[in-house]
Amino acid sequence: xxxxxxxxxxxxxxxxxxxxxxxxxxxxxxxxxxxxxxxxxxxxxxxxxxxxxxxxxxxxxxxxxxxxxxxxxxxxxxxxxxxxxxxxxxxxxxxxxxxxxxxxxxxxxxxxxxxxxxxxxxxxxxxxxxxxxxxxxxxxxxxxxxxxxxxxxxxxxx
Numbered sequence: 001x002x003x004x005x006x007x008x009x010x011x012x013x014x015x016x017x018x019x020x021x022x023x024x025x026x027x028x029x030x031x032x033x034x035x036x037x038x039x040x041x042x043x044x045x046x047x048x049x050x051x052x053x054x055x056x057x058x059x060x061x062x063x064x065x066x067x068x069x070x071x072x073x074x075x076x077x078x079x080x081x082x083x084x085x086x087x088x089x090x091x092x093x094x095x096x097x098x099x100x101x102x103x104x105x106x107x108x109x110x111x112x113x114x115x116x117x118x119x120x121x122x123x124x125x126x127x128x129x130x131x132x133x134x135x136x137x138x139x140x141x142x143x144x145x146x147x148x149x150x151x152x153x154x155x156x157x158x
Contacts, residue, residue, distance in 0.1 A: 005038040028052075032060070042067050046079070059141055060115055073122040075133070078140065081116050082131035082155035115140040116151065130156045 010033035018024040030052040038044045048061035063077035120133025136142065137151035 003040070007034075007036045009034045009036075034061070071124045073124075074119065075122065076119045078115055078117045079120075080114055081118070081135055081151070081153045082120065082133060083114075083153045117143060117145075118150075128156060128158045130154070 010031070012031045013029040015027040015029045016024070017027070028051075030050060032048060032050045034046065034048045036044065036046045044065040044067065046061050046063045046065065048059075050058045050060050052058070059078065061077070061079045063075050063079045066074045066076075068074075116135040116137065116139060118133050118135030120131055123130045132154040133152070135151045135153060136145045137149060138145065
């Protein structure tokens with residue numbers, strides 16, 4: 001496309017369960033599609049809707065990414081908040097179909113799909129990656145900020 005890199009990916013996570021040989025059913029646990037693009041070496045975007053068994057359609061990610069340097073990226077929009085290991089692992093990389101139960105101990109974890117509207121800086125080094133951001137704190141798909149309080153979140157991986 002003349003320097004415009006566009007990528008479409010996705011997956012379907014299905015489930016089958018049976019009970020006492022009297023009931024059985026198939027269930028589509030989650031279906032996600034991701035559209036990413038790089039219109040230039042210093043800018044990118046990410047869109048990710050999800051269809052699941054509880055919600056008909058949810059917009060997970062809608063972000064613009066500015067890359068002033070190959071190892072420094074700034075994200076603005078709705079995306080994963082950098083907190084905890086579970087939040088950063090995509091469901092198709094999990095060994096089991098569900099997230100671990102102890103990830104629901106903290107308020108807001110996985111109940112709002114770990115996403116929020118905000119901005120974050122990502123710095124990637126050969127030995128570590130750091131993510132720090134400020135978020136509205138209202139959760140997924142809430143575009144209006146009703147207060148002046150922001151959530152700060154960060155994560156460093158070695």
